[in-house]
Amino acid sequence: MKHKIKTSIFQFLSILPNSLGVQLYHKLQFFSENKNLNLKIKSTENTFNSFISICNQLKINILNQSIIEIGSGWLPIMPYFFIFKGKAKRVSTYDLNEHYQEKSIVNFNTIFSKEYNQSVNTKKNGKYSLPKEVVYYPSQNIITAEIPKAETVFSRFVLEHVTPEDIVEMHKKFKKSLEKGSHIVHFISPSDHRAYSDKSLSLQDFLKYDQKEWNRIQTKFDYHNRLRLPQYLEIFKSLDYEIIYLTFDSVKKDSEQHRLFKNIEIHSDYKNYSEEELTAGNINIVLKV
Known part of the structure; x- marks a missing residue:
């Protein structure tokens, strides 16, 4: 499904009464998940x-x-x-x-x-x-x-769908609740998920929008916080977690995805990040309490 059609469906569901929108979303996703x-x-x-x-x-x-x-x-x-x-x-x-x-x-x-x-x-x-x-x-x-x-x-593939504020609160909770030496393992997909069903999009396409523009596009059904790798690391470090493992993918130079990325006019909100930080994908991270 092209991303514009999928986005339109989510936006339509979001303006329906909440119970009806959630019910229809559930039916659509149930069909997709079981296919x-x-x-x-x-x-x-x-x-x-x-x-x-x-x-x-x-x-x-x-x-x-x-x-x-x-x-x-x-x-x-x-x-x-x-x-x-x-x-x-x-x-x-x-x-x-x-x-x-x-x-x-x-x-x-x-x-x-x-x-x-x-x-x-x-x-x-x-x-x-x-x-x-x-x-x-x-x-x-x-x-x-x-x-x-x-x-x-x-x-x-959950943390990218959580607000930055809730990521902070969640990890404060774990800091208080888990015993010292416990581990937190996150597999994070920070890329624009619309690109998974529309290969014409860059995996970083959503970085061309400011927050207000992006909020007009996304809904509660497909929320993505757009956090970049340094932002995740900053949150964890600010809460005094020890980062004991970190890997991520980078877009290969001269690949089709690199070409698509270079064609994007990155919004000024993300101008201070390097190309590697902007395109870092498939983040696997382990925190130690």
Whole structure:
């Protein structure tokens, strides 16, 4: 779907009465999320493998440990990998919304069991057929929620959709709640997500707008904070977190993406950043409390 069509749909949904807009958004996303389920599982498995590789490098062991996931999304794919492949003890997964649906969970359980030769023993864990090791906290803001004891906090492609103010408050909460030596692992996708469905766009296209212009384009359904790598690092350092791991991708010179980037008139809000800082993508970062 071209980005203008998708943006128009989100803008239309945003002007509807809230309950109706959310209901229609949920139906559209539900169809999209379940259309390529096997691809989504494999993509999440790649993230899990990257997570385990990072943990091995840093000598972090999740065996029999408790994990908090920020952003549950539509299915408990990452929690299942933590439990069934990482042998974690428990995953508590938090989301501002309630996107899980019982029919989808049951279908996912069948597919996961078959694909990974796992016996997924579930019970009616609340409204959903989840393993007892996966505890779902929908419609909860982790900033104000009472979180359980955990050794690791994890997010996958979530932080870019959180306001800078809430990122600060979230990490203040973890600083107070987690024991010293705990770890926070973020996989961040800071690029313009519209470019994923429209290859004519640069991954940095949204950096040509000032904040008011960008706010007229985005909605609550596709919010992106547009933070650049130095801004994330500044937040974490200001809260006295130790950054023990950091990797990111850069746009290769003479590539099509580099050409698209060079054609953008970057807004003055971002003029003080280097090309590498502006184009840094796929940020993987580990913080130590």
